[in-house]
Amino acid sequence: MKVLPDTSVIIDGRFRRFLMENEVKTILVNEAVVAEIEHQAAIGKTTGESGLEELKKLRKFCEEKGIAIEFVGDRPPVNRLKDVDDIIRSSAYDNNAVLITGDITQKTIAEIKGVPVRYISSKKDIRMSxxxxxxxxxxxxxxxxxxxxxxxxxxxxxxxxxxxxxxxxxxxxxxxxxxxxxxxxxxxxxxxxxxxxxxxxxxxxxxxxxxxxxxxxxxxxxxxxKPVRKVPLEEYNLSDKLKKRLEDAEGILVAGSPGAGKSTFVQALAEHYKDQEKIVKTMEKPRDLQVSPEITQYTSLSGSMEKTADVLLLVRPDFTIFDEMRKTSDFLIFTDMRLAGVGMVGVVHASKTIDAIQRFIGRIELGIIPQIIDTIIYIDKGEIGQVFSLGYTVKVPYGMTEADLTRPVIEVKDFEKNTLEYEIYSYGEQVVVMPARKRSIKPPRNIAHELKKIVRGDFDVEMINERKAVIYMNSMDIPRIIGRKGKNIEMLEKKLGISIDVREKETENISVTVKMTK
The missing domain is CATH 3.30.450.90 (Beta-Lactamase)
Known part of the structure; x- marks a missing residue:
């Protein structure tokens, strides 16, 4: 019997097994098969590398068994490799050989065209999987x-x-x-x-x-x-406040370290939205979320998530799960879809909750962040560890004292406690992410107590705000509180944690008083 194998049976060793079980006198290998395998190997594809190895083993096997092996046909150019199946069918027909294939489509077309063909199913006796x-x-x-x-x-x-x-x-x-x-x-x-x-x-x-x-x-x-188990959203023991938030939020980030359980949580969230009759889609590469058939899973279209986003905007889902956001283009796509009105749930790697926001800083304008992200959920060891909410306001940032330093500030709050955790704002050309440390503001009487250690005369303390105080005193006492090159006043400001302005008193013989300006 004279046979001609195609690429599908060579690359995984099926053809050699066929030779062991059947009597074959002559093997014809079309140059198109060699060209396709060589091209795949040249661009680093696993199938190409294994195909070359199988061709070597095939040559050795034929020499040992006395089977004639011939290479026939002309080598096709690279732009014709897409026609390799047709070239191989024609070669088998012209050489009166039996086509050996593992491709069901190739088998069907060969039968339609009257080409003798033998179909070899995938091998079932692999030693391990x-x-x-x-x-x-x-x-x-x-x-x-x-x-x-x-x-x-x-x-x-x-x-x-x-x-x-x-x-x-x-x-x-x-x-x-x-x-x-x-x-x-x-x-x-x-x-x-x-x-x-x-x-x-x-x-x-x-x-x-x-x-x-x-x-x-x-x-x-x-x-x-492999995911170990599927967890419903109810098993995460969400507070009523967080449940309500998930109903209203449309810009959610799910953060956590690799293996912490982020994908398991977003699977549960996707199923939750689906059960509420929302249209839910996913953007994944690879598509490894374990979700119901009603939730369509998209990957990159022609290698581009931008094209996938274009399709999704036409599909108009209520929510899109964007898994494994890493590249700058991913964050820009998330932003664009969120601004277009699509509810987004993004998954990012982060070692801390605040790091999820850091991934957006520098990639998009700072002022847009609160418009696209309203909730950050940090997953740790399969459980919800921390939840942040974002808000936007105009204020003097923590650590600054002058009123003219007022600027737009993103406030990052602990969602459950409603306590301020971080402030994010621009300072010059830099973006500052400042932890909102517990403020220990000295009351006016404590300030007066510290001043008495330095100043012998009378003085008044007026608190302008929680970060700034004005001290009124006799002109002769001012040098003592200022100190050489301002060392005393600088040390006092650091100790009290506020800015101090020293002014001369306009009247004399006033005892120590303390007042707060409302």
């Missing part, structure tokens, strides 16, 4: 060439690692990787989200898988992550 390393408690699996298998188990509240005795070699890892990639191409709810030189990101149903190889990584490595 990525699922073999998971059980109900496993959150992630880390496989690396020459290193013991590491599994992460537990929940976001209680995580622990286990090292297995098993060590995988490069061939075993490549076999697992090819199985993952081939299944992602043909199975439902599976996607190849990224395929670059040395790195492939795959969403294999609920598994998010990263496959890396040299030169990107030092060795072949496969990391797979």
């Amino acid at each position: 990525i699922e073999d390393f998971f059980d109900e408690e496993t959150m992630s699996v880390h496989l690396k060439d020459g290193v013991k298998v590491i599994v992460q188990k537990g929940t976001p509240k209680n995580v622990f690692f286990e090292k297995k005795d098993r060590i995988l070699n490069e061939d075993e890892l490549n076999e697992i990787a090819i199985d993952i990639i081939e299944r992602a191409k043909r199975e439902r709810d599976c996607f190849i989200e990224l395929d670059e030189q040395g790195a492939v990101i795959v969403q294999l149903r609920e598994y998010r898988i990263a496959i890396t190889k040299p030169p990107f990584s030092d060795r072949v490595e496969i990391t797979a992550v």
